[in-house]
Amino acid sequence: MERTIVEEVIKKVGQKVKVCGWVHTRRDHGKIIFIDLRDRSGLLQVVFAPNFAPAHELANSLRSEYVVAIEGTVNARPEKMINEKIPTGKVELVGEALEILNEAKTPPFEIDSPQDAGEEIRLKYRYLDLRRQRMKNNTIMRHKIIKAVRDYFDHLGFLEIETPVLTKGTPEGAREFIVPARLWPGKFYVLPQSPQQFKQLLMVAGMEKYFQIARCFRDEDTRGDRQAEFTQIDVEMSFVSQEEIWQVVEALMIEVVEKLYPQKIISQKPFPRLTYAEAMAKYQSDKPDLRKDKKNADELAFCWVIDMPMFKYSAAEKKAVAVHHPFTMPNLEDMAKSPDEPLKWRAYGYDLALNGSEIWGGSIRIHRRDIQQKVFEILGVKQEEIERRFGHMLEAFSYGAPPHGGIAAGLDRIVSILQDEPNIREVIVFPKTGDNRDLMMAAPNIIGKKTMKEAHIELASDVENNETVEETATAD
Incomplete structure (x- = not known):
């Protein structure tokens, strides 16, 4: 039957x-x-x-x-x-x-209990935790949000394009995960913090409208509600203005909420817009929570924060650093008005906040080689390093790069807010702990001496490694 x-x-x-x-x-x-x-x-x-x-x-x-x-x-x-x-x-x-x-052993916690077990035991037995109704609902709604995003961009003529996961180092602020290139001793790939350079190169390639549900990686120190690997809704467009990008994203968020969360109320449509200076002066935050009732989880207060600073001074690095990333277009009026004072420059950069969290961030990109070169110089990147790290981008710009801009969203954060969850781990199927451990798979782990030798890796003498792993043949 x-x-x-x-x-x-x-x-x-x-x-x-x-x-x-x-x-x-x-x-x-x-x-x-x-x-x-x-x-x-x-x-x-x-x-x-x-x-x-x-x-x-x-x-x-x-x-x-x-x-x-x-x-x-x-x-x-x-x-x-x-x-x-x-x-x-x-x-x-x-x-x-x-x-x-x-048959089944007695689970380490009750599947049908309304009370959560401790987070560590839930993460260790995540496959059991996912049987619970709350976790199942989170997974289903995440799927529905992703499908709605795909359908929306497809309807607008965007192409979903996959970009590489093994790539070269980028200048986007966070520490990168490195991957030894076994066939090229002494050289390394990195896992991308975002598809930033690839999506800009796709605009040079004439793709014009791109999106991707992208996996991204950041080897950060413990920082609260963050994950070493996360999912991003990545978008890029050619021949576009800031206004057009805002309208595309705003319509998407309204559609997702109204179709999938009809019980929730968007407090203002169109979304209010604040300059960065206004947001900091009025709310002391660049992601203000504009809800009238901050205890009401069904009230959604979206807010654009625009005219972001191009640079800020880093006391730790003792130099100017990019607020967004070094491919953001500076405000041309500010460049002309204060050519020698880049800390006064605004950027064509913008964020979308929701209930006090940043959920989207983007900018109009630099498409001219001379401006990109100037930004690298302000950031203190030496010419040799510019050519080594970004020569491919500068060369691409010399072959007719169109004006372009884009934006990206933290999918995990969006889902957690819409699902009324306290953190993003509740809406990621297999998350890691705050210190980047996978308790279910017991990762990271020790790898065998043979594998390390093949990858041309030798541990430093100050690294404690009391475990010896003898490798055996495994099935493909």
Whole structure:
């Protein structure tokens, strides 16, 4: 018999069906055994009675999280037994045949408990944590948001283009993960902090409208609610103004909220706009929370912060550094007015804040080689390093680079806010801890001496490594 998913059972009263899933809970009332069967679509009450003796006898051995297949007849529940809390609450399945597909150990925490277990144990057993309704809902809504984003940009004529994950170092501020190039001893790839350079080169290539759901990586020190790898909605356009970019993003966010979160209220449409100077003067923040009731999770207060500074002075580095990144176009009026005072320059840079969090950030890009060269000089990058690190970009600009601009969003942050979650780990399927450990996979881990030798890596003498890993052949 073909399987029926739980949410479809309600349409089949009086019919025989086969359902598969996990034993969510079990309750015994005299000789009758009740279980709630769980699959991805929902819960279904199943009744095992003595008149179907083989199934009833086997049901005596059922425990929470056993994986089962059950065949039986769908009956309407008596009126007094209807459960309005679940979509299938008006029916139940009479268990006539039962197959235990797999037994399960007692989980380290209760799957159906409304109380969270400790975060470390949840992350260690994330595959069990994801069985919980809250986590399943977060995963489903994340999928729906991504699909809505893809559909929106596809409708506008954007191309979804994948960019490389193994690349060269970039100047975007954070420390990068490095990957030894085994075939090129002494050389390294890095994992991208963003697809920034690639998406600009796609504009030089004439793609004109690009987007990507991109995986990004930053080897940062412990910084609160951050992840070493995260997901970005990445967008770039040619022959575009700031205004056009804002309109595209604003319409996207309104569409996502209205289609997927109709219970939420956007406080102002169109979104208000503040200059960076205004935001700092009025709210002492470049991502102000403009909600009237900051305890109301269903109020969404979007706000554009524009005219960002181009540079700021870094006391640690004792020099000017880029506020966004060095490919941001400076305000040409400010350049002309104060050519020797770059700390006074504004940028064609902008952020979109939501309820006090930055969710999108972008800029109009530099497309002229002379301006890009000037920015690198202000940042104190020597000519030799400019050619070594960015020669490919400067050369590309000499082959007819169009004016272009773009923006990127932290998908994890957007989902966490819309799902009313306290942190982004709750909306990432397999997150890491704040100090970048994967407790489920026990990563990072020690690698074998043979692998290290092949990659031309030798640990420094001050690195403690008391574990010796002997490698054995593994299947591909």
